[in-house]
Amino acid sequence: MIQTDALSILKTGANVFLTGEPGAGKTYVLNQYIDWLEACDVPVAVTASTGIAATHIGGMTIHAWSGIGARDTLSPYDLDTILTKEKVVKRVKNAKVLVIDEISMLDGRVLDMVDTVCRAIRGREEAFGGLQTILVGDFFQLPPVAGRGEVARFAFESRAWDSARFLTCYLTEQHRQEDELLLGLLAAIRKNDVDEEHYTLLSEQQSIDYEHIEPTRLFTHNKNVDEENAARLSDLAGGTAVFKMDGKGNRTLVDGLIKSCLSPQVLTLKQEALVMCTKNNFEAGYVNGTLGRVLSFDPYDGYPVIETSDGREIKVMPASWTVGEDGKVLAEITQVPLRLAWAITVHKSQGMSLDAAEIDLRNAFTYGQGYVALSRVRSLAGMKVLGLNSNALTVDPKIVLRDARFREESDEAERVFGEMDTAELTRMQQNFVKACGGAWSDGARAERAPGADRFVRRLRKESTHAISKDLLKKGLSIPAIAKERNMTQSTIWSHIEKLLDDKELVREDLAGLIAHEREWDTTYDILKDAFNKCGAERLKPVYEELGERYGYDSIRLGRLMYLIGE
Structure with a gap:
């Protein structure tokens, strides 16, 4: 889902889980939405799961905002105590939208406690007492920390998550990494x-x-x-x-x-x-x-x-x-x-x-x-x-499975909202602002056009691939191109493979690389047989099939030749 579509969905007042890979623009979309709410005079509570995350977004921790503090359980006595705290009651009642950033680090039990407090203070049985609730984060990042002798629960394992019926907006653009x-x-x-x-x-x-x-x-x-x-x-x-x-x-x-x-x-x-x-x-x-x-x-x-x-x-x-x-x-x-x-x-x-x-x-x-x-x-x-070490690149298998579901939910949300015309979407957004007691302005109308920054970024990527292609056509080896461009050899290989995917390479473009290989015709015949047997999607099966006799660079070159065709 692109950023502008996620922003349009947020503006309808739906409860949303805003997620995506690092650099996808989650914080940017969140800030755009907060600015829009403020322009419409809709009170928003901006919180985060940790103090560090809260300082990044200029808010307070969800623990402080909701009055639960350091509690890991919420007894009837605890709830009564929170209900006597004037400042907590005032801010929960005044808010119309609740944002919780870095949701990956919030234990599901804490989310349930926040839900209970909001329902009690606001006197409403809807999830979070009827607040539009926006959860932001990426569950592949740092998980919640459990107390001694306890097992942490992810936020999506909470009762509150189910009752709030969050729409998932899974951002798929990339604004940080271009490699x-x-x-x-x-x-x-x-x-x-x-x-x-x-x-x-x-x-x-x-x-x-x-x-x-x-x-x-x-x-x-x-x-x-x-x-x-x-x-x-x-x-x-x-x-x-x-x-x-x-x-x-x-x-x-x-x-x-x-x-x-x-x-x-x-x-x-x-x-x-x-x-x-x-x-x-x-x-x-x-x-x-x-x-x-x-x-x-x-x-x-x-x-x-x-x-x-x-x-x-x-x-x-x-x-x-x-x-x-x-x-x-x-x-x-x-x-x-x-x-x-x-x-x-x-x-x-x-x-x-x-x-x-x-x-x-x-x-x-x-x-x-x-x-x-x-x-x-x-x-x-x-x-x-x-x-x-062996733990360094591991992620929780539970998150891998759930992530596939999040992507499916996001695709469905994108399909449903994509079928609405702009007038219908604007009406939903106006109704939300009106229900919050806010003021609609012309500057708050729905936006559906994808951002121009995507086009600029695409041009920049195409440019860097074109530079590598020019050096390749001049007959430079992969190490020479990498040195010339101050990049790793693996990055240059990725450029060449992308050019192949985009059908911008022909066999003659690889002549310089072939010239640096010894007895290439014989080598390629062996590699071609291995690709016919193992397929060309991954290099490792071919590497193992050939008894590790050929390096990955030779196999990569062979795969390029194989995919281009003779």
């Missing part, structure tokens, strides 16, 4: 279909060299992160600059913001320190995850000036993180939005897009850690894999 080989790897992980080719691909990433950028290391444990950052800062010469966080407002909420903020309470920097921006500031030219190095400190106000990986110099001024309600700020913290970036945990990286990362998965211990880490970067050129 088709990386996308293929991530897709294989999602299907629990990782094979030798993918491990070979990751082994190639152990020898990646970076130019003009120092990558962030992703570890699975806090201890490794703290040790790495402290040691690297200590190695730098010169004095330190210290920036302390300020906080004001409700003490409990301030403490929650401090705990969740990716910037520390006391930020200690030196010149040449590797840093990461922890907040989006498009006007200043950085986003959450932008890497840079401290060049200097402003002589007038002392704030750090950083050089980003693309050579831009930015003075990073203090920024604020807030918890608000009904347009009022309840709590606020202010800090320079940076953190040391030689290392960060996989858990804290969820929701970020990194320019470059060194990924250490040798101690991966739970489903989803490898998937989250590998999906933080935009391309294989920005990824170095330090190591991985």
Whole structure:
């Protein structure tokens, strides 16, 4: 489903599970919807399953919003206690729409408790007391954490999920990664279909060299992160600059913001320190995850000036993180939005897009850690894999099965809404706004046209494939093309295979590659027999059929020849 169709469905007031792979645009669609609700004067409660996720979207945790706090059960006494909390009752009653982000990390029992609280406060038997409820996230990412002796339940295993009858909007566009080989790897992980080719691909990433950028290391444990950052800062010469966080407002909420903020309470920097921006500031030219190095400190106000990986110099001024309600700020913290970036945990990286990362998965211990880490970067050129264990690329089989169902549900929702004309869809949206007591405006009308950014992105992909094709036609070998383009050999192979899929390759285009192979005619006859026997969809069966006598590059070339035809 494309973003504009998902946005149209959200505007009808249906309960929606908004999902998709990392980089599909879930947060973008959510922000577009929140802006639309605010333009229509429809009150929306923006929450998330964790404090870190809540700071990303400028909301509070669902635990704080609903008043359940750290409870793992909800007794009649607990519910009565929550009903006496004036602020909780007011915000639940005032809201018309409830958003819960990063739903993968919310235990199903907690979702049931939120449902119970909303029904009780709002005095209505519908799911979540009649609130339009939007759940956002990807269940292939980090799972909920269970208490000692307990087994965590996914949100879709809750009673509330069934009673709310969520429509699934499964976004299928890709706005972060353009590297088709990386996308293929991530897709294989999602299907629990990782094979030798993918491990070979990751082994190639152990020898990646970076130019003009120092990558962030992703570890699975806090201890490794703290040790790495402290040691690297200590190695730098010169004095330190210290920036302390300020906080004001409700003490409990301030403490929650401090705990969740990716910037520390006391930020200690030196010149040449590797840093990461922890907040989006498009006007200043950085986003959450932008890497840079401290060049200097402003002589007038002392704030750090950083050089980003693309050579831009930015003075990073203090920024604020807030918890608000009904347009009022309840709590606020202010800090320079940076953190040391030689290392960060996989858990804290969820929701970020990194320019470059060194990924250490040798101690991966739970489903989803490898998937989250590998999906933080935009391309294989920005990824170095330090190591991985047997758990690193695993995903919960339960999620694989459920994901297929989510895709089917999304296709059905797309079909049903696609059969409506624009006038009917607009009427549904107007009725929803009216039922919420909001104000419809001309600027809030339904939008059905796909975004122009898809066309721009498609052109950009076609351009990069065309460059590889031109170099191929000049007779360059795969290693030579990879060196010329500063890409991995696997990426170049993916370009060539995509050109074949698009019927943009002819046999003569491969002459340069064949020239680099010894006794190719004999080799190809053997490979052709193997493809006839094993099929050409996967390389590994052919590799094994031939007793591992031929390398994957030769088999890839043979497959190209085989598919083009003689």
